[in-house]
Amino acid sequence: MSTPRIEAALARATEASHRGPHPAPPGGHPRTRHVAIGDPQADITRFFAVLDRHGLLGPEGWLLPEVQLVSVGDHFDWGRAQEREEVATSAVKLIAWMAAHPADQAVLLLGNHDLGRVGELVDFTDARFAAAQVEADRIYQGDDTDEARERDFLTRYPEVPNVELVARDFGTFREVQRAWVADLLRARRFRVAHAAAEHLLVLHAGVTREDLGALGLPESLxxxxxxVADALNRALDTSVAAWKQGPFSIPGLHHPGNAAYGEGRGIFYQRPSLRPEDAAWHAITPRRRFNPHRLPLGLIQVVGHTRDKRSRELLALTHGQARDGVLRSLVTDGTTLDYRHSAPPPTGPGEAVLVFTDGSMRESPLEAFELFDLDTREPARPRGDALQKGQG
Incomplete structure (x- = not known):
């Protein structure tokens, strides 16, 4: 899986992580290739292998000058318990490498795992988290978790909503990650959303008409x-400026979880669902489930956060098989819904679209993992090694 470009990128990432948070400003170089990559919850070597396969890496280990890469968020947490230390280090190197690029070349979007470092986990030290995780690992048994033992755990760790968050969901937390996330928030390198075109928006989990109403955005926009991106990013910046201590939140849009509140809610957590048992969430903001028929008509949203298997469960789909790696699209006119393995078909102002990019990077075969070309609105075409040599 290694190439000289990947090895160079690994060296640049290590150097960037050792320098500490040092985000680069915009570079002003023309970018002619614009690509979105789904949740990079995988070892950094695999992340670079995906980029290299698509001809995005240069010989010095950076993105090629003409490339703009948009990461849809969730740069932390994956793997087995015995991999936690390696995973924690890999994730820091990944965001350090991204942040070392000019801000207009490597776009870092926030996911719920990123915000968890300054949310549910904001007051944990490494030592206290390690102690909590020893307990959580013993208690957490999936659906068979002992509720009494979990309640006892939460009396001592009320900052988290359940043992699963410590044992699994945010299980590779380290204090250094929080420092990176906080610095990148204050430097405005972490963003909520990126406008790739007039009607093409990239963000982690998607927004509905109710979410935009909470922002005060006129329906005409x-x-x-x-x-939409400007309104979301201004809400983020306003909240960052006001944040001095405690869990970070964005009023009306993002609320981290805790023992009293339950699991985190909002635009970084929510997923489209048509299951009857999720209907109660639909009218609430912030929330964990939304009605896909309430997506803003005329807007294409490129998102991560939800893999194919989970999408099918929540949308109550009974046909087709879940696949890793592939792009997927959901199209609705507010009444009907079409979900398929592919980039979206041509649509108009009367339809809303989600393009799902979370292809399970860690589990997907490398050759099956697709990136979304924001220019052609199709899967990005892998480029052969001969062409890459010609580029650098």
Whole structure:
């Protein structure tokens, strides 16, 4: 899986992580290739292998100058318990490498795992988290978790909503990650959303008409990606400026979880669902489930956060098989819904679209993992090694 470009990128990532948070400003170089990559919850070597396969890496270990890469968020947490230390280090190197690029070349979008470092886990030290994790590992048994033991655990760790968050969901937390996330928030390198075109928005989990209403955005602008991105990013920046201590939140849009509140809610957590048992969430903001028929018409949203298997469960689909790696699309006119393995078909102002990019990077065969070309609105075409040599 290694190439000289990958080895160079690994060296640049290590150097960047050792320097500490040092985000680069915009570079002003023309970018002619614009690509979105789904949740990079995989070892950094695999992340670079995906980029290299698509001809995005240069010989010095950085993105090629003409490339803009948009990461849809969730840069932390994957793997088995015995891999936690390695995973924690890998994730820091990944965001350090991204942040070392000019801000207009490597776009870092926030996911719920990123915000968890300054949310549910904001007051944990490494030592206290390690102690909590020893307990959580003993208690957490999936659906068979002992509720009485979990309640006892939460009396001592009320900052978290359940033992699963410590044992599994945010299980590779380290204090250094929190420092990176906080610095990148304050430097405005972590963003909520990126407008790739007039009606093309990239963000972690998607927004509905209710979410945009909570922002105070006029309905007439709900399909205008630059206006939506600007409103979301201004809400983030306002909250960051006001944040001095305690869990970070964005009023009306993002609320981290805890023992009293339950699991975190909002635009970084929510997923589309048509299951009857999730209907109660639909009218609430922030929330964990939304009605896909309430997506803003005329807007294409490129998202991560939800893999194919989970999408099928929540949308109550009974046909087809879940696949890793592939792009997927959901198209609705507010009444009907079409979900398929592919980039979206041509759509108009009367339809809302989600493009799902979370292809299970860690589990997917490398050759099956697709990136989304924001220019062609199709899967990005892998480029052969001969062409890459010609580029650098």
């Amino acid at each position: 709900s399909a205008h990606a630059p206006s």
